[in-house]
Amino acid sequence: xAVVSQHPSWVICKSGTSxxxxxxxxxxxxxxxxxxxxxxxxxxxxxxxxxxxxxATYEQGVEKDKFLINHASLTLSTLTVTSAHPxxxxxxxxxxxxxxxxxxxxxxxxxxxxxxT
Amino acid sequence: DAKTTQPTSMDCAEGRAANLPCNHSTxxxxxxxxxxxxxxxxxxxxxxxxxxxxxxxEMASLIITEDRKSSTLILPHATLRDTAVYYCIGAxxxxxxxxxxxxxxxxxxx
Numbered sequence: 656x657a658v659v660s661q662h663p664s665w666v667i668c669k670s671g672t673s674x675x676x677x678x679x680x681x682x683x684x685x686x687x688x689x690x691x692x693x694x695x696x697x698x699x700x701x702x703x704x705x706x707x708x709x710x711a712t713y714e715q716g717v718e719k720d721k722f723l724i725n726h727a728s729l730t731l732s733t734l735t736v737t738s739a740h741p742x743x744x745x746x747x748x749x750x751x752x753x754x755x756x757x758x759x760x761x762x763x764x765x766x767x768x769x770x771x772t
Numbered sequence: 773d774a775k776t777t778q779p780t781s782m783d784c785a786e787g788r789a790a791n792l793p794c795n796h797s798t799x800x801x802x803x804x805x806x807x808x809x810x811x812x813x814x815x816x817x818x819x820x821x822x823x824x825x826x827x828x829x830e831m832a833s834l835i836i837t838e839d840r841k842s843s844t845l846i847l848p849h850a851t852l853r854d855t856a857v858y859y860c861i862g863a864x865x866x867x868x869x870x871x872x873x874x875x876x877x878x879x880x881x882x
Binding site: 659661689691698699700701746748750760761762763764765766768 | 806808810813814815816817818821859870871872873874875
């Protein structure tokens, strides 16, 4: 199978601080990684798409200066929530698509629960 | 991506088949139907996908109607661990995004 990990699995931070979340594809190379956020009892909302070595593409309404995405290698993407506020508290999930995938399977990480106090 | 419509929730008895319907009447000819599920507080898990033909794997079967306007995911012998939200998604292989709708909350009961 294809395994995607996220670190940390949960984090509590104070308002105004920044938090970095890592997403790693452990046993495959990912051309593209995606970042989603999910509020309680709601569906996943795509935040941005990142391709290795290029700038991320953000969905409408997502502030690129607040949610910094770096995709430095084919196995690692990071999401940094800058100057976090309580409304940023959410479940953040990443996914990765395999390099040269013949189908459109995405492999999801276990998610990171962010709580901003 | 095609818009999909699923029932909000369904119940199924443990050991019985769970049949989860999905309408995707606007699906285009090159869009696949993908199914994912999400167990509480975990990331979504890929289940199965198909284009025209019915598909089966170790997890489930996917039945797609001939006109491709709807499909049904079948869990042949549901267990309590199959309790989850099931998402049906139409996606183009040339694209990248998966657009998640509301999904169906399946509750498997003993």
